[in-house]
Amino acid sequence: MALRSDERRGPPLRGADPAVRAARAPEGLGARLERWSPWAFLLPAALLVLLFSLFPLVLSLYFSLVRLTFAPGGFRLTFVGLANYATLLAGTGRQEFLGVLASPSPPGWAALGLAAAGLAWWLARAAGGAVSGPGLLGRAAVAAAAGAGLWLVVSTLAPHGRPGSLVVTLIYVAAGVGVEYALGLGLALLCAQRLPGRRFFRVVFLLPMMITPVGIAYLFRMLTDTGKGPFTPLWKLVGLSSFSWVNDPWGARAAVLIGDVWQWTPFMFIVLLAALESQPVEPVEAAVADGASGWQVFRHITFPAILPVSSTLVLIRMIEAFKIVDLPNVLTSGGPGTATESLTLHAYVIWRALDLGGSAAIAYILLLVVTVAAVSYVRLVHRRAVEAA
């Protein structure tokens, strides 16, 4: 306080009066700060994100084109071009990455045929309609990618095939997001009714989302143990006491999926519930008064209303689900063999084996897959869902 009053009493400096200074100089510090304020708001965040995305992307691309070798006194990076990608797609890494391809079973052929017909019809309709030029080209690319992906899935899941980490990741994403959405929607619909004690359910259902995936993985390792886990009597009852979830490829994948569903259903639930509760009740009441059944109300009123939110949720979860790593790493260590290995885990495993280039190549392919999936989803499904509302 004393200091301040001393300052006040001191002789006024020449030109210290703000009005005088503003008149003399075209722009004072305050005005300049004000003029640049939009950039002051945006730039710190934008530059930080730019640095942490661009720099690693460039460096990762470089790593994916080199091979790490140990030389006397350190290591050396040798430029090998696209060899790392070739190893994954056609060389020694192919079994682990793409899997073992076999000729599809009859149902597999049927699914492929149906999908091909569907894609062709969709392209033909787009070509005959208003879509043209770049849009058509984009659709053709999407159709090609979807067809290739489906062919890979069908032929690795055939009797003598074995899915690699790419297909396993796709399975996690498709099955996980689908089940989570269905469960989350069902629970949200139930909780949106006027029931006493709703708040209890809301809070309880939220909990799994808060738990670290590593913890969930150990938790489900305990629970799926058929010898000492809590469900042992149940396994004995159905004669599966010697069956080990984590030693059977599909059992292990199911265990990973159950953990994932347990953790992420709450996310779908909580947002869908909020969306349902923010819908007006009048249209529903009018429909019920006109004699609409519960299913009709859901199909024609409730579901269209929550479609945009649903679409965004699926997009967010899809993007995050592609990155799954903690659960398979801890729950099954990627095993048996490589049966539960996701792409991120695959990249980590071969990074640990000091194959820097191969790891970066997998990361880049994962980035490509997620980007293609996300962009086609946004363009073809999400926009339509949002516009329809």
Add this chain to the structure above:
Amino acid sequence: MRPARRRRAAPSPAARAASYAVLGCWTCVVLFPLYWLAVTSLKTPIDVFGGPFYLPFVDFHPTLSAWRYIFVDLRNDTLRPYANTVVVATTSSVIALVLGSAAAYGLARFPYRPRLGAILLLGGCVALAVVALSLSVPLPAAVLGAAAVFAAVWALTRGRFRRSVTNDDIAFWMISQRILPPVAVVIPVYVLFQRLHLLDTRTALVATYVASNLPIVVWLMRDYFRSLPVELEECAAVDGASRYRIFWSIVLPPSVPGLVATFLFVLVFAWNEYLFALFLTSARAQTLPLTVAAQNATRGPQWWYMSVLILIMIVPVIAMAIALERYMARGLLVGAVKG
């Protein structure tokens, strides 16, 4: 806020019973694993391996030996990661919230028209710096050199770039950063912090988590700010308040629910993050997820210790989630509806 809505009609008794049955089932699905965790933390190894025992005091004798081991015998090995997790998660979430909501406000209120050329130029310069770094040019020289190239080219070509990007493009670019799989980013980030001699420090983790959580903050808060009425801000501007002051005293106070939800959301991400912590820390800055994972030591998973660790790790976030549950749904919804 909104006028009160009319309540939904109550379901019929049969429908109500069915609903409670299903909700009760899912409650068991959610709570049983947590119960099992709590029970296991009270068991001795013999109780765990002797077969499933369900009820303390009834079919096994509970003991606090695992808790004692974690908190007394391993005191520093537990408390240090715990302190690291608390410090890293809260610091990074606060910084991400401050920087992110400022950027979100900017994107919600000001039209930005940065030249596409300038952005590409900046990207090129970053790439240049990376190449220089990988050719073992020292970091300061690489950064300064790239900055000089940027300034020179920018000055020479000033005004020639015509195409610019819009706010929506910037926001979409931000959220698209979530598409980047961490595994594609983590090795270069490792190299970066190695060069800066920041490996195994909290600073490295905080910086990484801020960068990876910023897009979420920007995305959620931008829609929140856009849903606020703009008239009050205009009045304040007419009265001569600066933009910073308007943001601080007019925009932020009514946004507290959104800020709380966003904070909780990014805090949980940082609290539970595993992959970056695995690569960037080894001993001093280790966080709890790694401590939990490390219990799967040479002797096989030690369920009793692990249960204690998982419990002490999830209790704070669960307490926060229960306290702030109302905010959470609303905050998330705003972002999701507009997205």
